[in-house]
Amino acid sequence: MNYKIIDVKERLLADNDRIAAETRAALARRGVLLVNLMGSPGAGKTSTLLQLIRRLGGEFKIGVMEADVDSDVDARAVSEAGAAVIQLHTGGLCHMDAAMTAQGLEALEPEELDLVFLENVGNLVCPAEFDVGAGLRMMILSVPEGDDKPLKYPLMFTVSDLMLVNKMDAAAVFDFDPEAAAQRARALNPNIQIFPVSAKTGKGFDALADWLRQWLTEGRRRD
Protein backbone atom coordinates (compact mmCIF):
# COMPACT_ATOMS: atom_id res chain seq x y z
CA MET A 1 0.00 0.00 0.00
CA ASN A 2 2.93 2.31 0.63
CA TYR A 3 3.96 1.80 -2.98
CA LYS A 4 0.56 2.86 -4.23
CA ILE A 5 0.54 6.11 -2.25
CA ILE A 6 3.99 7.11 -3.41
CA ASP A 7 2.96 6.35 -6.97
CA VAL A 8 0.03 8.73 -6.76
CA LYS A 9 2.17 11.36 -5.09
CA GLU A 10 4.77 11.21 -7.85
CA ARG A 11 2.10 11.45 -10.52
CA LEU A 12 0.54 14.32 -8.62
CA LEU A 13 3.83 16.22 -8.30
CA ALA A 14 4.70 15.68 -11.97
CA ASP A 15 1.29 17.01 -13.04
CA ASN A 16 1.70 19.87 -10.60
CA ASP A 17 5.10 20.85 -12.00
CA ARG A 18 3.77 20.86 -15.55
CA ILE A 19 0.87 23.17 -14.64
CA ALA A 20 3.19 25.40 -12.59
CA ALA A 21 5.57 25.78 -15.54
CA GLU A 22 2.63 26.76 -17.80
CA THR A 23 1.44 29.34 -15.26
CA ARG A 24 4.92 30.80 -14.88
CA ALA A 25 5.35 31.12 -18.65
CA ALA A 26 1.91 32.72 -19.12
CA LEU A 27 2.53 35.25 -16.35
CA ALA A 28 5.98 36.12 -17.73
CA ARG A 29 4.46 36.80 -21.18
CA ARG A 30 2.00 39.22 -19.59
CA GLY A 31 4.64 40.84 -17.34
CA VAL A 32 2.89 39.79 -14.13
CA LEU A 33 4.90 38.80 -11.05
CA LEU A 34 3.31 36.12 -8.86
CA VAL A 35 4.67 35.90 -5.29
CA ASN A 36 3.96 32.77 -3.24
CA LEU A 37 3.79 33.96 0.39
CA MET A 38 4.24 31.18 2.94
CA GLY A 39 4.67 30.78 6.70
CA SER A 40 3.21 29.23 9.85
CA PRO A 41 -0.24 30.19 11.11
CA GLY A 42 0.07 33.60 12.73
CA ALA A 43 3.52 34.38 11.30
CA GLY A 44 2.08 37.62 9.90
CA LYS A 45 1.30 36.89 6.26
CA THR A 46 -1.78 39.11 6.02
CA SER A 47 -0.27 42.06 7.88
CA THR A 48 2.83 41.76 5.66
CA LEU A 49 0.56 42.07 2.63
CA LEU A 50 -1.11 45.14 4.10
CA GLN A 51 2.31 46.79 4.61
CA LEU A 52 3.37 45.99 1.05
CA ILE A 53 0.08 47.12 -0.53
CA ARG A 54 0.44 50.43 1.32
CA ARG A 55 3.93 50.95 -0.15
CA LEU A 56 3.49 49.54 -3.67
CA GLY A 57 -0.21 49.98 -4.36
CA GLY A 58 0.25 53.49 -5.83
CA GLU A 59 2.71 52.35 -8.50
CA PHE A 60 1.57 48.83 -9.29
CA LYS A 61 -1.79 47.14 -9.76
CA ILE A 62 -1.85 44.48 -7.05
CA GLY A 63 -3.98 41.37 -6.75
CA VAL A 64 -4.17 38.96 -3.84
CA MET A 65 -5.32 35.34 -3.66
CA GLU A 66 -6.18 34.40 -0.08
CA ALA A 67 -5.93 30.65 0.41
CA ASP A 68 -7.54 29.31 3.53
CA VAL A 69 -8.68 25.95 4.73
CA ASP A 70 -12.04 27.50 5.49
CA SER A 71 -12.73 31.21 6.28
CA ASP A 72 -12.51 34.66 4.73
CA VAL A 73 -11.08 36.62 7.66
CA ASP A 74 -8.02 37.76 5.70
CA ALA A 75 -9.75 38.48 2.40
CA ARG A 76 -11.86 41.19 3.99
CA ALA A 77 -8.83 42.96 5.53
CA VAL A 78 -6.87 42.87 2.28
CA SER A 79 -9.82 44.00 0.19
CA GLU A 80 -10.28 47.04 2.46
CA ALA A 81 -6.61 47.92 1.78
CA GLY A 82 -7.53 48.39 -1.87
CA ALA A 83 -6.13 45.32 -3.63
CA ALA A 84 -8.14 43.07 -5.95
CA VAL A 85 -8.83 40.00 -3.82
CA ILE A 86 -10.08 36.52 -4.38
CA GLN A 87 -10.71 34.00 -1.61
CA LEU A 88 -9.77 30.38 -2.24
CA HIS A 89 -10.95 27.59 0.04
CA THR A 90 -8.74 24.50 -0.07
CA GLY A 91 -11.43 22.34 1.54
CA GLY A 92 -9.19 20.98 4.28
CA LEU A 93 -6.08 20.71 2.12
CA CYS A 94 -2.90 21.96 3.82
CA HIS A 95 -1.39 23.78 0.86
CA MET A 96 -2.14 25.32 -2.54
CA ASP A 97 -1.12 23.46 -5.68
CA ALA A 98 -0.52 24.69 -9.22
CA ALA A 99 -4.00 23.79 -10.54
CA MET A 100 -5.80 25.59 -7.70
CA THR A 101 -3.51 28.59 -8.22
CA ALA A 102 -4.21 28.65 -11.96
CA GLN A 103 -7.95 28.60 -11.23
CA GLY A 104 -7.56 31.48 -8.79
CA LEU A 105 -5.50 33.49 -11.27
CA GLU A 106 -8.14 33.07 -13.96
CA ALA A 107 -10.77 34.50 -11.64
CA LEU A 108 -8.47 37.42 -10.72
CA GLU A 109 -7.90 38.39 -14.39
CA PRO A 110 -4.17 38.90 -13.97
CA GLU A 111 -3.69 40.67 -17.33
CA GLU A 112 -5.01 43.76 -15.51
CA LEU A 113 -2.40 43.40 -12.77
CA ASP A 114 1.36 43.90 -12.22
CA LEU A 115 1.86 41.98 -9.01
CA VAL A 116 -0.14 39.10 -7.55
CA PHE A 117 0.39 37.67 -4.08
CA LEU A 118 -0.77 34.19 -3.18
CA GLU A 119 -1.20 34.01 0.59
CA ASN A 120 -0.74 30.28 1.04
CA VAL A 121 -2.28 28.17 3.83
CA GLY A 122 -0.53 28.79 7.17
CA ASN A 123 1.87 25.85 7.25
CA LEU A 124 5.67 25.51 7.28
CA VAL A 125 5.67 22.01 5.76
CA CYS A 126 3.31 21.25 2.87
CA PRO A 127 3.31 24.49 0.82
CA ALA A 128 7.10 24.12 0.37
CA GLU A 129 6.54 20.92 -1.62
CA PHE A 130 4.26 22.42 -4.28
CA ASP A 131 5.46 24.73 -7.03
CA VAL A 132 2.49 26.95 -7.85
CA GLY A 133 4.14 28.77 -10.74
CA ALA A 134 5.31 31.80 -8.77
CA GLY A 135 8.17 34.00 -9.89
CA LEU A 136 9.21 34.58 -6.28
CA ARG A 137 8.77 32.52 -3.14
CA MET A 138 8.65 34.60 0.02
CA MET A 139 8.47 32.94 3.43
CA ILE A 140 7.99 34.44 6.86
CA LEU A 141 9.65 33.23 10.03
CA SER A 142 8.35 35.12 13.04
CA VAL A 143 10.48 35.76 16.11
CA PRO A 144 8.23 33.87 18.58
CA GLU A 145 8.56 30.68 16.51
CA GLY A 146 12.25 30.43 17.38
CA ASP A 147 15.58 30.61 15.55
CA ASP A 148 15.83 26.79 15.24
CA LYS A 149 13.07 26.48 12.64
CA PRO A 150 15.44 26.15 9.63
CA LEU A 151 16.82 23.02 11.33
CA LYS A 152 13.36 21.52 11.78
CA TYR A 153 11.56 22.55 8.59
CA PRO A 154 14.46 22.74 6.12
CA LEU A 155 12.55 22.44 2.84
CA MET A 156 10.69 25.73 3.29
CA PHE A 157 13.96 27.62 3.78
CA THR A 158 15.58 25.76 0.89
CA VAL A 159 12.94 26.65 -1.71
CA SER A 160 12.32 30.29 -0.74
CA ASP A 161 13.90 33.29 -2.46
CA LEU A 162 13.12 35.67 0.41
CA MET A 163 12.87 35.13 4.14
CA LEU A 164 11.19 37.81 6.24
CA VAL A 165 11.99 37.69 9.94
CA ASN A 166 8.80 39.20 11.32
CA LYS A 167 7.75 40.49 14.77
CA MET A 168 11.20 42.00 15.34
CA ASP A 169 9.38 44.48 17.62
CA ALA A 170 8.90 41.58 20.07
CA ALA A 171 12.52 40.39 19.88
CA ALA A 172 13.28 41.55 23.45
CA VAL A 173 10.60 39.21 24.85
CA PHE A 174 11.90 36.07 23.13
CA ASP A 175 15.22 34.23 23.06
CA PHE A 176 15.63 34.67 19.34
CA ASP A 177 19.05 35.06 17.76
CA PRO A 178 18.57 36.68 14.30
CA GLU A 179 22.17 35.85 13.34
CA ALA A 180 21.66 32.16 14.19
CA ALA A 181 18.41 32.05 12.20
CA ALA A 182 20.10 33.71 9.22
CA GLN A 183 23.10 31.37 9.33
CA ARG A 184 20.86 28.30 9.53
CA ALA A 185 18.76 29.50 6.60
CA ARG A 186 21.85 30.35 4.51
CA ALA A 187 23.39 26.95 5.23
CA LEU A 188 20.37 25.48 3.38
CA ASN A 189 20.06 28.21 0.78
CA PRO A 190 23.07 30.54 0.32
CA ASN A 191 21.14 32.90 -1.99
CA ILE A 192 18.17 33.54 0.30
CA GLN A 193 17.45 37.27 0.79
CA ILE A 194 16.74 38.06 4.43
CA PHE A 195 14.68 41.03 5.65
CA PRO A 196 14.09 41.69 9.37
CA VAL A 197 10.68 43.40 9.62
CA SER A 198 7.81 44.26 11.91
CA ALA A 199 4.45 44.07 10.19
CA LYS A 200 3.01 45.70 13.31
CA THR A 201 5.15 48.88 13.25
CA GLY A 202 6.09 48.81 9.55
CA LYS A 203 9.83 48.80 10.29
CA GLY A 204 11.90 47.14 7.57
CA PHE A 205 9.17 47.25 4.93
CA ASP A 206 10.65 50.18 3.01
CA ALA A 207 13.72 48.06 2.24
CA LEU A 208 11.57 45.10 1.21
CA ALA A 209 9.32 47.29 -0.96
CA ASP A 210 12.44 48.75 -2.63
CA TRP A 211 13.71 45.26 -3.36
CA LEU A 212 10.38 44.19 -4.89
CA ARG A 213 10.10 47.45 -6.84
CA GLN A 214 13.51 46.84 -8.37
CA TRP A 215 12.58 43.25 -9.24
CA LEU A 216 9.36 44.40 -10.89
CA THR A 217 11.03 47.22 -12.84
CA GLU A 218 13.90 45.06 -14.06
CA GLY A 219 11.49 42.31 -14.99
CA ARG A 220 9.61 44.79 -17.17
CA ARG A 221 12.74 46.09 -18.78
CA ARG A 222 13.53 42.53 -19.91
CA ASP A 223 10.17 42.21 -21.65
Place this chain on the structure above:
Amino acid sequence: MNYKIIDVKERLLADNDRIAAETRAALARRGVLLVNLMGSPGAGKTSTLLQLIRRLGGEFKIGVMEADVDSDVDARAVSEAGAAVIQLHTGGLCHMDAAMTAQGLEALEPEELDLVFLENVGNLVCPAEFDVGAGLRMMILSVPEGDDKPLKYPLMFTVSDLMLVNKMDAAAVFDFDPEAAAQRARALNPNIQIFPVSAKTGKGFDALADWLRQWLTEGRRRD
Protein backbone atom coordinates in the same frame (compact mmCIF):
# COMPACT_ATOMS: atom_id res chain seq x y z
CA MET B 1 -7.58 12.13 -11.55
CA ASN B 2 -9.25 13.92 -8.69
CA TYR B 3 -11.41 10.86 -8.16
CA LYS B 4 -8.36 8.65 -7.87
CA ILE B 5 -6.71 10.82 -5.24
CA ILE B 6 -9.80 11.01 -3.07
CA ASP B 7 -10.15 7.26 -3.36
CA VAL B 8 -6.66 6.72 -2.01
CA LYS B 9 -7.21 9.24 0.75
CA GLU B 10 -10.39 7.50 1.89
CA ARG B 11 -8.68 4.12 1.85
CA LEU B 12 -5.77 5.64 3.74
CA LEU B 13 -7.98 7.22 6.40
CA ALA B 14 -10.01 4.00 6.87
CA ASP B 15 -6.81 1.99 7.34
CA ASN B 16 -5.53 4.66 9.66
CA ASP B 17 -8.65 4.58 11.83
CA ARG B 18 -8.46 0.80 12.15
CA ILE B 19 -4.83 0.89 13.30
CA ALA B 20 -5.58 3.80 15.65
CA ALA B 21 -8.42 1.84 17.26
CA GLU B 22 -6.11 -1.16 17.79
CA THR B 23 -3.45 1.06 19.36
CA ARG B 24 -5.98 2.71 21.66
CA ALA B 25 -7.34 -0.65 22.82
CA ALA B 26 -3.85 -2.10 23.41
CA LEU B 27 -2.77 0.94 25.44
CA ALA B 28 -5.98 0.88 27.50
CA ARG B 29 -5.38 -2.80 28.37
CA ARG B 30 -1.91 -1.90 29.63
CA GLY B 31 -3.08 1.23 31.47
CA VAL B 32 -0.95 3.55 29.38
CA LEU B 33 -2.18 7.02 28.42
CA LEU B 34 -1.03 8.30 25.02
CA VAL B 35 -1.29 12.07 24.54
CA ASN B 36 -1.11 13.49 21.00
CA LEU B 37 0.49 16.93 21.36
CA MET B 38 -0.12 19.22 18.41
CA GLY B 39 0.45 22.85 17.42
CA SER B 40 2.15 25.18 14.96
CA PRO B 41 5.92 25.29 14.60
CA GLY B 42 7.27 27.22 17.58
CA ALA B 43 4.02 27.11 19.58
CA GLY B 44 5.99 25.61 22.50
CA LYS B 45 5.39 21.87 22.27
CA THR B 46 8.83 20.82 23.52
CA SER B 47 8.99 23.34 26.35
CA THR B 48 5.49 22.27 27.40
CA LEU B 49 6.74 18.69 27.62
CA LEU B 50 9.70 19.80 29.73
CA GLN B 51 7.34 21.57 32.17
CA LEU B 52 5.09 18.49 32.43
CA ILE B 53 7.96 16.02 32.83
CA ARG B 54 9.29 18.17 35.68
CA ARG B 55 5.91 18.01 37.45
CA LEU B 56 4.81 14.44 36.69
CA GLY B 57 8.09 12.59 36.18
CA GLY B 58 8.41 11.67 39.87
CA GLU B 59 5.05 9.88 40.03
CA PHE B 60 4.67 8.46 36.54
CA LYS B 61 6.99 6.76 34.09
CA ILE B 62 6.94 9.04 31.04
CA GLY B 63 7.90 8.31 27.47
CA VAL B 64 8.10 10.75 24.59
CA MET B 65 7.97 10.22 20.82
CA GLU B 66 9.44 13.18 19.00
CA ALA B 67 8.11 13.40 15.47
CA ASP B 68 10.01 15.66 13.14
CA VAL B 69 10.24 16.09 9.42
CA ASP B 70 13.99 15.83 9.78
CA SER B 71 16.09 16.67 12.91
CA ASP B 72 16.62 15.61 16.50
CA VAL B 73 16.83 19.01 18.19
CA ASP B 74 13.89 18.31 20.51
CA ALA B 75 14.73 14.69 21.34
CA ARG B 76 17.99 15.73 22.97
CA ALA B 77 16.32 18.35 25.20
CA VAL B 78 13.59 15.95 26.31
CA SER B 79 16.02 13.11 26.93
CA GLU B 80 18.09 15.35 29.19
CA ALA B 81 14.91 16.02 31.23
CA GLY B 82 14.83 12.32 32.10
CA ALA B 83 12.04 10.87 29.95
CA ALA B 84 12.42 7.83 27.70
CA VAL B 85 12.63 9.31 24.22
CA ILE B 86 12.42 8.06 20.71
CA GLN B 87 12.95 10.21 17.63
CA LEU B 88 10.70 9.60 14.63
CA HIS B 89 11.46 11.09 11.23
CA THR B 90 8.42 11.45 9.00
CA GLY B 91 10.56 11.87 5.88
CA GLY B 92 8.91 15.05 4.71
CA LEU B 93 5.38 14.07 5.78
CA CYS B 94 3.45 16.83 7.52
CA HIS B 95 1.85 14.72 10.25
CA MET B 96 2.07 11.42 12.14
CA ASP B 97 -0.38 8.67 11.28
CA ALA B 98 -1.52 5.66 13.29
CA ALA B 99 0.92 3.17 11.70
CA MET B 100 3.95 5.39 12.34
CA THR B 101 2.75 5.95 15.90
CA ALA B 102 2.33 2.20 16.47
CA GLN B 103 5.88 1.64 15.20
CA GLY B 104 7.20 4.30 17.55
CA LEU B 105 5.31 2.84 20.50
CA GLU B 106 6.75 -0.59 19.86
CA ALA B 107 10.27 0.83 20.00
CA LEU B 108 9.45 2.72 23.23
CA GLU B 109 8.22 -0.42 25.00
CA PRO B 110 5.14 1.25 26.48
CA GLU B 111 4.37 -1.57 28.93
CA GLU B 112 7.07 -0.03 31.11
CA LEU B 113 5.41 3.39 30.97
CA ASP B 114 2.35 5.20 32.41
CA LEU B 115 2.21 8.20 30.14
CA VAL B 116 3.44 8.65 26.58
CA PHE B 117 3.49 11.95 24.73
CA LEU B 118 3.62 12.08 20.96
CA GLU B 119 5.05 15.45 19.94
CA ASN B 120 3.52 15.70 16.50
CA VAL B 121 4.97 17.61 13.53
CA GLY B 122 4.58 21.37 13.96
CA ASN B 123 1.46 21.99 11.90
CA LEU B 124 -2.04 23.25 12.66
CA VAL B 125 -3.67 21.52 9.68
CA CYS B 126 -2.65 17.95 8.84
CA PRO B 127 -2.16 16.31 12.28
CA ALA B 128 -5.79 17.13 13.11
CA GLU B 129 -6.94 14.79 10.33
CA PHE B 130 -5.16 11.69 11.58
CA ASP B 131 -6.25 9.72 14.62
CA VAL B 132 -3.06 8.15 16.01
CA GLY B 133 -4.78 6.14 18.75
CA ALA B 134 -4.24 8.66 21.53
CA GLY B 135 -6.39 8.76 24.67
CA LEU B 136 -6.09 12.55 24.79
CA ARG B 137 -5.49 15.16 22.14
CA MET B 138 -3.78 18.28 23.45
CA MET B 139 -3.18 21.26 21.18
CA ILE B 140 -1.25 24.45 21.78
CA LEU B 141 -2.24 27.87 20.51
CA SER B 142 0.43 30.43 21.33
CA VAL B 143 -0.39 34.08 21.94
CA PRO B 144 1.72 35.47 19.05
CA GLU B 145 -0.25 33.34 16.56
CA GLY B 146 -3.40 35.37 17.22
CA ASP B 147 -6.84 34.78 18.70
CA ASP B 148 -8.43 34.25 15.25
CA LYS B 149 -6.83 30.85 14.67
CA PRO B 150 -9.93 28.79 15.62
CA LEU B 151 -11.72 30.56 12.75
CA LYS B 152 -9.00 29.70 10.27
CA TYR B 153 -7.97 26.18 11.31
CA PRO B 154 -11.20 24.86 12.83
CA LEU B 155 -10.55 21.12 12.62
CA MET B 156 -7.63 21.22 15.08
CA PHE B 157 -9.78 22.94 17.70
CA THR B 158 -12.71 20.61 16.99
CA VAL B 159 -10.79 17.38 17.56
CA SER B 160 -8.73 18.40 20.62
CA ASP B 161 -9.63 17.58 24.22
CA LEU B 162 -7.31 20.23 25.67
CA MET B 163 -6.18 23.59 24.37
CA LEU B 164 -3.18 25.24 25.98
CA VAL B 165 -2.86 28.96 25.39
CA ASN B 166 0.90 29.32 25.60
CA LYS B 167 3.27 32.33 25.85
CA MET B 168 0.85 34.14 28.15
CA ASP B 169 3.97 35.91 29.51
CA ALA B 170 4.14 37.77 26.18
CA ALA B 171 0.43 38.72 26.15
CA ALA B 172 1.18 42.41 26.77
CA VAL B 173 3.20 42.63 23.54
CA PHE B 174 0.48 41.17 21.29
CA ASP B 175 -3.13 42.07 20.53
CA PHE B 176 -4.42 38.72 21.79
CA ASP B 177 -7.81 38.42 23.45
CA PRO B 178 -7.86 35.17 25.51
CA GLU B 179 -11.63 35.39 25.93
CA ALA B 180 -12.17 35.69 22.17
CA ALA B 181 -9.86 32.73 21.52
CA ALA B 182 -11.68 30.64 24.14
CA GLN B 183 -15.12 31.55 22.77
CA ARG B 184 -14.09 30.70 19.22
CA ALA B 185 -12.66 27.36 20.31
CA ARG B 186 -15.75 26.51 22.39
CA ALA B 187 -18.06 27.39 19.50
CA LEU B 188 -16.38 24.53 17.63
CA ASN B 189 -15.94 22.22 20.60
CA PRO B 190 -17.97 23.01 23.74
CA ASN B 191 -16.10 20.41 25.83
CA ILE B 192 -12.57 21.63 25.15
CA GLN B 193 -10.54 22.18 28.33
CA ILE B 194 -8.59 25.44 28.17
CA PHE B 195 -5.40 26.15 30.12
CA PRO B 196 -3.57 29.49 29.85
CA VAL B 197 0.13 28.74 30.41
CA SER B 198 3.64 30.02 29.98
CA ALA B 199 6.11 27.26 29.16
CA LYS B 200 8.85 29.86 29.66
CA THR B 201 7.98 30.80 33.27
CA GLY B 202 6.04 27.63 34.20
CA LYS B 203 2.91 29.59 35.11
CA GLY B 204 -0.29 27.58 34.69
CA PHE B 205 1.43 24.19 34.51
CA ASP B 206 0.54 23.15 38.06
CA ALA B 207 -3.15 23.27 37.11
CA LEU B 208 -2.52 21.31 33.92
CA ALA B 209 -0.40 18.72 35.75
CA ASP B 210 -3.19 18.32 38.33
CA TRP B 211 -5.71 17.75 35.57
CA LEU B 212 -3.52 15.12 33.89
CA ARG B 213 -2.72 13.47 37.26
CA GLN B 214 -6.44 13.13 37.96
CA TRP B 215 -7.07 11.69 34.48
CA LEU B 216 -4.26 9.17 34.96
CA THR B 217 -5.37 8.16 38.45
CA GLU B 218 -9.01 7.78 37.50
CA GLY B 219 -8.04 5.87 34.41
CA ARG B 220 -6.15 3.40 36.59
CA ARG B 221 -8.99 3.04 39.03
CA ARG B 222 -11.19 1.96 36.13
CA ASP B 223 -8.76 -0.85 35.25
